[in-house]
Amino acid sequence: MLIFSTLGREGSNHHFVLQQYLVAHGIAQATRIVLFDDFHCGARALIAGEADYLLQCAVHPAAAEITGTYRTAMAVVDAFISPSRPMALVRAMGSGEGSGKVGVQPATQSYADLSAWPTVVHEPTVLAVQAGLAEGRYEAGIVFASFAAAHAERFEVMEPIGTVCDAWIVYGREAVDEGRAVVWNGSPVARQFLERIGRSPKPGGS
Numbered sequence: 243m244l245i246f247s248t249l250g251r252e253g254s255n256h257h258f259v260l261q262q263y264l265v266a267h268g269i270a271q272a273t274r275i276v277l278f279d280d281f282h283c284g285a286r287a288l289i290a291g292e293a294d295y296l297l298q299c300a301v302h303p304a305a306a307e308i309t310g311t312y313r314t315a316m317a318v319v320d321a322f323i324s325p326s327r328p329m330a331l332v333r334a335m336g337s338g339e340g341s342g343k344v345g346v347q348p349a350t351q352s353y354a355d356l357s358a359w360p361t362v363v364h365e366p367t368v369l370a371v372q373a374g375l376a377e378g379r380y381e382a383g384i385v386f387a388s389f390a391a392a393h394a395e396r397f398e399v400m401e402p403i404g405t406v407c408d409a410w411i412v413y414g415r416e417a418v419d420e421g422r423a424v425v426w427n428g429s430p431v432a433r434q435f436l437e438r439i440g441r442s443p444k445p446g447g448s
Contacts, residue, residue, distance in 0.1 A: 243274055247284045247293040249302075250277025254369050255386075259324045259410060260297045280366070281308045288413060289315045300409035301349045309411075317419075320412035325405035328387040329353065329368070332397045338378040345371040345383035353384055354401045 246264065249256040257277060264270040276293055278284040281304045288296045289312065298305055300321070309318065331354040334340070344359035347368050356362055359382060365371045371383040375397065382400065390397050418424060426432065436442065 243272055244269065244295070245274050245276055245293045246295045246297060247276040247278055247287060248297040249281065249284070249367065250279065251369055252277065254367055255326050256297060256299065258327050262324055263297065263322065285312045285316060288415065294414065295319070296413040298411045298413070299349065300411050303348045305411065316413045316415055317417035318411055319414035319418045322410055323407055324410055325407045328405050329384060329403040330387040330390055330399045331382065331384050331401040331403065332375070332390045333382040333400050334375065335396060335398055340378050340380040343380045345374045345380040347371060347384070350384045353403045353406065
């Protein structure tokens, strides 16, 4: 059984996208997912053989650090695009000690206008932002839309964000590039390239 690791907890966007990736490859039933609190723990576990692959969002604040720090012991072996879980900027309907503060995971900060809140607090995950809202530490936050729906009596949606399509990185212990670019020539955008220069995709391309 293959072991894939990523940032947790269950229900995180990383967990959600990893599940979609495994289903797309048809290997979900032959894999086990292990969740870590931070990517340094995940990278060290991969290098030690405690996991076979590690998934990280390319826009995660730690992406460059992880890629550079462990470059001699693990390698990027795949990359893909995937939409996130639907998101929204929500606000508490009652006042509390979190007044004036908005919580965000740094990669989501540009998804909405946060100028109404004088203090922006960064959290490591969207789930941590949700916990801060639930505990009354923030007046507002960018969270999963399902959170607002589940707590409609406490929070109102200020701005629906919807899904955001990001790039994702898969790390493994064995490099696959052999010193050249690894490109999916039959990808949807590859077909766009050919159509725009007046060439037809090769038969059988997918």
